[in-house]
Amino acid sequence: MTQTNSRGRSPKRHGLSAKTLRDLERASGRLATASVAAMEERLPWFNRMPADQRAGVLLITQTGAAGFVGWLRDSKEALNLTTEAFRGAPQELSRWISLRQTVGLVRLAIEVFEEQLPEFAANETERAALIEGILRYGREIAFAAANSYAAAAEARGAWDARLEALVVDGVVRGDAEESVLSRAAALGWDPAAKATVLVGNPPSDDPPTVVFEVRSRAARVGRPVLLGVQGSRLVVVVAGPTEGTAKDREMLASLSVAFGEGPVVAGPTAASLAEAHQSAVEALSGLRAVVGWPAAPRPVRSVELLPERALSGDAEAERLLIDEIARPLEEAGPALLLTVETYLESGGVLETCARTLFVHPNTVRYRLRKAADLTGRHAAEPRDALVLRIALTVGRLARSRGLW
Incomplete structure (x- = not known):
């Protein structure tokens, strides 16, 4: 009233x-x-x-x-x-x-x-x-x-975060390409950009803190990223090339600072986001296997973890070891393969390998360099020697099962 x-x-x-x-x-x-x-x-x-x-x-x-x-x-x-x-x-x-x-x-x-x-x-x-x-x-x-x-x-920020999480989840699971690409386009992602998946531990249990850390690092290196926290792991998709140049390696190292303690694994660079699923698969496989290499760099490429991945049962790692190392050595001829095997069995002692093969040490050196040109691995390097040994072992096992 x-x-x-x-x-x-x-x-x-x-x-x-x-x-x-x-x-x-x-x-x-x-x-x-x-x-x-x-x-x-x-x-x-x-x-x-x-x-x-x-x-x-x-x-x-x-x-x-x-x-x-x-x-x-x-x-x-x-x-x-x-x-x-x-x-x-x-x-x-x-x-x-x-x-x-x-x-x-x-x-x-x-x-x-x-x-x-x-x-x-x-x-x-x-x-x-x-x-x-x-x-x-x-x-x-x-x-x-x-x-x-x-x-x-x-x-809008909350909606974008949910949409971004769906895109990252789609990349990890390998969902239909069109749905992933349309959602990524809504977030401003360039569909033609190359993509690399990084995985590791999140720096915090607080999602906004995780987003801030990753976004700030990505802004410093000038790269668009998509990110999502899946349980106890942080998955980041980086746009652009990440292999080859020292600048690319520095960029990955800078982004790895945004992750929490523990290893960070980078998968291979895919031609586009539509093909990034394989990068995610290899990165996650590497994250599971990296515990087998305590001295692994941070970040470490998934291809550098092929021995550990093969030992943990990764069929793709076994295939890569065969295709990239075992098969090229065998196809190069028995002398080259025998030299590598003998050198590894001799504990990396050049003179012992030469005496066993009844050749001059310079011949052994030449053959090892040629094997390195074929495989990208030099038997004189401790880590490369392990990769060669595991690759040759995997090749023999595959042949015995009739898989090669």
Whole structure:
């Protein structure tokens, strides 16, 4: 029930009479139209908006004008009224214009109101009250718009994070390429960019902290990334080449800092995101097997873990060892294969190998260099010697099972 004073009349709100409030309420549509007209005249970008979008701004401005009258009637509910009046604005405006442009619209509308409100004032007191009221109302509208844009940005960020997690999960599981690519495109990923999968431990149990660490490192090296935390492992997909040059290796080393303690494994670089599943498979296989090589670098490429992966039962690692090492050595001729085997059995002693084969040590050196050219592994290097030994063993086992 409306309160009355001792003379039976409604008390004034903000020093305004009931007649002034009624006149303002009737004129709210005219004020809103004048505001939009000023926007069309003074803001070049506003005229470039489609007609339906300009109509939407007019509707929102009319709502704001009506909200001003309600705000004047009951200032105690000012925040609720302004928030309610502009509740639909960010959902629509944020799709068309930026926050800065929205604030510009609010400022221009307030200027128009300031110019036209004095005609509704019955005296100087009401004039001052109207000017003060529109300034305070405009400030609250600007704050409400900023808060709503921030909430919309948080909602979009949460949606992007869920979409990104779906893309990473799709890469790991090998889901249909089209679904993964369409989601990645929505996140701004270049479909033609090469992709490499890195896996390791997350740096924190707090998802925002993980995202911040990875994003900040990726920004420093200038590479787009997709990331997802899957249980106790962090999966990062890196765009662009990651093999060959020293700069690429430094880039991977920099990104590995964003991971938690423990090994970080990088799969092979795929030609595109559509083919990144194999990179993920090999990286995860390497992460399971890297415990077998305590001195592994960080990060370590999955191809460097072929012996450990083969010993852990990875059929793809066995195939690569055969195709890249065992088969080339065998096809090069019995002398080359025998030299490598004898050198490994002699414990890497060149003279012992030469005496066993009844050849000159320089001949052994020549054959070992030729084997290194074929396989990329030199038997004189301790790690390469292990890879060669495991590869030859895997080859013999495959042949005995009729698989080669």
